[in-house]
Amino acid sequence: MLPDCTILKLKHLLPAIGLTCLATMAVPASFAESNAKAEDPKTPWNWSEETVFNAVNQVRAGRDLNPESWPGNARVAVLLSYDVDNETVMGLRTGDVSIGPLSQGQYGHRVALPRIVKLMNDEQVPSTFFFPAWSLKIAPQQAPLINESGLHEIAVHGWIHELNTSLDAATEERLLIQARDEIEAISGKRPVGYRAPSWNHSPNTLRIVRKMGFLYESSLMHDDRPYELVQDGEATGLVELPVEWILDDAPMFNPRGNRYMNPRDIMQVWIDEFDKAWEEGTMFLLTLHPHVSGHRSRIVALEGLIEHMKAKGQVWFATHEEAARYVRAQAGMDQ
Template sequence: MQQALLHGFITFLRQCGLSRALCFSAALLAAVLQSQATIAETENPETPWNWSDEYVKSQVNQVRAGRNLNPDSWPGGAKVAVLLSYDVDNETVMGLRTGEISIGALSQGQYGHRVALPRVVKLMDENDIPATFFFPAWSLKIAPEQADLINASGQHEIAVHGWIHERNTALDAETEERLLRQAMDEIEAISGRRPVGYRAPSWNHSPDTLDIVRRMGFLYESSLMHDDRPYELLQDGEPTGMVELPVEWILDDAPLLNPLGNRYMNPRDVMQVWIDEFDKAWEEGTMFLLTMHPHVIGHRSRIVALEGLIAHIQAKGDVWFGTHEAAARYVRSQAGMD
C-alpha cells in the first residue's frame, strides 16, 4: 500500500513538470518515513532491552536539547536572569480535567483565584517584579477578572497552559491541536493579547506537541528539562528555531508543598532549596526559573517563603527579573536567531 502511494506521488510530481531531483528527494523522504514505521511496528514495547539501536535513537531524538542559548550577560549587564512563573490551574486540576467532580476540591480551585492570585500579584507589584502567568483556558474562563488583575501593572505576561489542563499524551493529534487553538483564542479574547508562550499541561509532550507548537508560531516553549539554561530545541536531530526555557520539579512548589503527599516539606525548607538553586545560578551566570501555582504558593505560610526568597535575590544584586517572553526575545537576539 505504502509503495503504491509513493509511486503515485512521484508520478504526480513528474506530471507537474517537477525535476527528477525533487522526485528523488520526495522518494527518499517517503522511504525514510516508511522505514521508521516498519521499525516501530516490529519493536515490542514490553521488551525494551531487545530494541534495536536505530529504534532507541529515534525515540530519544524526537525532542532534544540543541545549542545553549545562555547569553554572556543579561539585560543591563546582569549576571543572572530570574524568571518567576505561575501556572494558574485552579479548578482545572481540581477535578475538571479528569471529570472527577468534587465540591471540596473545586473549593480549593476557587481559593486560587479568589484569594491566592491577588496575594501573589500584590507581592510581584510591590517588588516591581514582572512575572509570567500560564493559564489553562478554562481557568481564565471561570474567573476572567484574573486577566484584569494581572494586566493592571502592565509588566506581566499571560501565556497558555492548555485548554482544561488536558493530558496531551492521551489525545490524538487533531484533538490536541484543536484544544490548543481554542485555548489561544479564548485567552486572547479575555486578556486582550494573543499568548506567545506555551507550557504543556503536566509538563509533558505527546509525539505531536512540538509539531503543533511550531505550526502555531509560538515564540518559546517552557515544559522540558534538558538543561538549566535556555536552549534551542531539536526535533529528530534538526534545529527548530524554538527557544526552550526549561523547568524542573525541584523548582516547582506543587510536589514539595502538597500536605497530602509523601514528599511534603516545610515551606521554609523549600525556600532554602530555592535559595541554593538561585545562588548556584548566580555563580554560573545563567538562569533561575521558578514555577509556582497561586493555589499552592498563595497560602499565608507559603507566601512568607516566597517573600524570603525574593529578599535574598534582591540582596544578592546583579539580577535581571523578566517575563518568559522578554527572556526568550533577548536570548534569540543575542544568538542571532531573528
C-alpha cells in the first residue's frame, strides 16, 4: 500500500485502483451544492453546458508568464522545492498515530533535511522549503538550518498537511492563517508562497490565498511554464509555479508499493525533463520530500541531476520567490 502522503495526493488521479480512501470527491462540495437543484452531481454525463463550464472555469491558466530571457542570459530556470512533511504525513494529518510511521517522520528532520541542506549549500543551489506549520513546530531547529546560508526560502504547505478539500471555507482559512503566522514566528520572515497540501484546491482555496496576499501559488498543473491564475474567468494577478507528478519523488520511491523505481532511473526522467525545458527556454520545477529523497541511496539521483544541469550550463537556479518576482516584473504585473 502507498504511504498516506502519496495516497492522498494521488486520489484524484487514480480513481479506479480500489483503495477506499481514493474513492471520494468526484465533484468539489461547494460546486456540487451550487448545482444540486438543477444537476445531479453523480451523473455528469447529463450535465448542461453551463454546469460543465462552471466546473472547469473555477480555476484555470491565464496568460503565459514565461519571460523572453532568464537572469544572466540563462536558457532555463531551475526551481528545486522540498515539501518538508515529516510526521504530518505519517499519521498526524489523519489522527492515525502509530509509533513506527512517526519514526519515519522524525528521520525527515533528524537526518534527511540536514543532508539535503548541506548538498544545496555545497552546490550553491537556492531552494524553497514548503512546511506544514506543525512540521516546523515539532522541530523548529529546521528553520535556522535552512536560513543560515541566506540562499533559501521557507514557504507554507498547510497547518498539519490537512486535506483542505474536505474543509469548510472558514476552517480552511483559519488553518492557513495559523500556518502562515506560526511559520513566520519560527522562521523570522513572513512567507510569501503557498503550496496546498496534497496539491489540490477546494472551491475556496484560491480566494483565501488571494485574500491573504500571497505572492505565488505552487500546487496546480495547467502548464510547464509560470502563468497567471484565472478564477471564474477573471485574471487574479497571482503567479502559478506549476508542479507535476512525474517531477515528484514520492509516487515512484515507495519501497512498499508496486511503483517503486531505481533512483537512478528516476534521475534519468528528471534529466530528460530538464533537457527539454533547456531546449524550450522555460522552467524546470522539481518537488522532493526530505523524508523520501534524503535517504542515502536516493540522494544520488539529486546529486546526479545537479551535476548534469551544471554541466549543461546557462542555468538560473532560483527560489520560488525569486522566480515569481522576476516573471512578475518581466510581465509588468507590478506597474
